[in-house]
Amino acid sequence: MFLKIVLLLIIIYFLYRFFGGSFSLPKPKTKEKDEVEQNTLVECASCSVYITKKEAIKKGNKYYCNECA
Ligand SMILES: [Zn+2]
Helix, strand or coil, rough: CHHHHHHHHHHHHHHHHHHHHHHHHCHHHHHHHHHHHHEEEEEEEECEEEECCCCCCEEEEEEEECCCC
């Protein structure tokens, strides 16, 4: 009888861990990382002005500001 209770507690524990783990998937973290990436400063290859990646225009491997693009 006692073993049955222990076994049941172990099953409940694993179910809790399984569902708890799947509910806390780090989806918002990825979005946050993208936002940080978008706010990273890059230098305009033409006038050396610093702009965020969000505002920069990428041409090949270089970034340009709105005025130089
Ligand atoms: Zn520029």
